[in-house]
Amino acid sequence: MPDIADRQPFEAFETLRPLSGRLSRRHWLAGAGASLTALALPPFAAAQPTEGLTADGFRLLRARPGEARLRGPTAPATPIWGYEGLAPGPTLRARQGEELKIRLVNELPQATVIHWHGLRIANAMDGVPHLTQMEVAPGASFDYRFTPPDAGTFWYHSHFLSSEQMARGLFGALIVEERAAVDVDRDVVLVLNDWRLTNAGAIERGFGNFHDAAMAGRLGQYITLNGEDSLELPVKTNERLRLRIVNTANARIFRLRIAEHVTRVMAVDGQPCPPEVVPDGVLRLAPGTRVDLFLDAALKPGSRAPILVDDLRGGELEIGHLVYGDGAPLRAQPLAAPHPLPANPLPDRFDMAGSLTIDVPLDGGGMAMMMRGGGMGGGMGGGMGAAGFRGHGLPPQDRIWALASVASSGHDGPPMFSVPRGRTVVMNFTNRSAFPHAMHVHGHHFRAFAGNGPALRPYWLDTVIVDPEHSERVVFVADNPGKWMLHCHMIEHMATGMAAWFQVT
Ligand code: C2O
Ligand code: CU
Secondary structure (H helix, E strand, C coil), rough: CCCCCCHHHHHHHCCCCCCCCCCCCECCCCCEEEEHCCCCCCCCCCCCCCCCCCCCCEEEEEEEEEECCCCCCCCEEEEEEEEECCCCCCCCCCCCCCEEEEEEEEEECCCEEEECCCCCCHHHHHEEEHHHHEEEEECCEEEEEEEECCCCEEEECCCCCCCHHHHCEEEEEEECCCCCCCCCEEEEEEEEECCCCCCCCCCCCCCCCCCHCCCCCCCCCCEEHHHHEEEEEEECCEEEEEEEEECCCCCEEEEEECCCCCEEEEECCCCCEEEEEEEHHHHHHHCCCEEEEECCCCCCCCCEEEEEECCCCCCCCEEEEEEEECCCCCCCCCCCCCCCCCCCCCCCCCCCCCEEEEEEEEHHHHHHHHHHHCCCCCCCCCCCCCCEEEECCCCCCCCCEEEEEEEECCCCCCCEEECCCCCCEEEEECCCCCCCCCEEECCCCEEEEECCCEEEEEEEECCECCCCEEEEEEEEEEEEEEEEEEEEEHHHHHCCCCCEEEEEE
């Protein structure tokens, strides 16, 4: 198999700024998040335990205040908001093609909704306030039921006042299991998140403040895996793990690697891809994205290997360890190179000749506002926003970012475009701002072009990083009827204009 590093398509993942130290040239991708509860589960645990269900067959998911020991077992716990009071929330497990029934019960002091990120399900279940449902008031509940068409690693999160609700902990992983067993010894969900905490360990307020919104979004100084300060992941020599990494952070792009191990990407954003060894082992994970890795535990019994992320300053932080047991290896040799995961039923016939092509420049943010003559005080006057953008559903001072020159809430105003079901759509994202953006499309997965020609990168995505002064051209078949959001997954950018919706009729 050719080394991934030889392949042109992956060049797009190189970072703009050279990284110092041990993080080197190439980085795989964009995405990340996970949950503790999954650690003990064998890969093919019953998809839906029948205990714990309501009489009418719903799994309860109560959004409510809780506590999490984010700073380690001895530091005081942090008050959070979480599904079932946990952050991350419980890992939900479903089986491909089988209906999942979830009852959201809102025990928060604010309204809320749940969005099922990456699931190509019926529009009415997509969980976007105003576009697909009304927000669920405190004390009220809402029944979500849908049948996931794709097996893979997905996640769920609040989509209302998300800058606050996600920063407080309202997210969790959703795993859709393949119909047939996958040849791994263990299935491990790793939810990667950052938290902005006060010195006393409370969630820092100031959600969606102007500074965060105009810059990189809300970044936190505490990083957790599965809500733990320093996760210890037990492994046995020659065991094969499937690591399902989910980036649930509001805005942070993580570069993650597992020291001393070869990892293979098996799926991206929930969709299987040709297995590829990660060059240098470094994954670049945008907020909202997932990567499934196979890892063969090749060290000796008794070894420890750190799980590392970049610290945004060229160094690395240890956020957990693989901890090898002292006992005998699980088997004498590691397993042979894996077969690809079974393909999902994605619409992969792109009619380029009949496609609708849309240019979507990405504009705004701190530096751009200066250049456009706007400012914090509300811009150039008239109906113009802080950065001078036309807008829908946002007061002028909140129009900091724009998609295709419009700053929108993502659910007000006319659709960015409307297409009949089955039409091929090409979107050309061009980042004219000083910050990277993670462009996410609801209800569909897309392919990204490898360059200016017709070649596609060898995987599907639901979120793509568009670096400053770069473009990403993506294509998908608009096969899912309804009203779908399209937005930056840096949540503070989404909330200040970098959002839109489109209609499939
Ligand atoms: Cu994770 Cu609008 O999405
Ligand atoms: Cu953005």
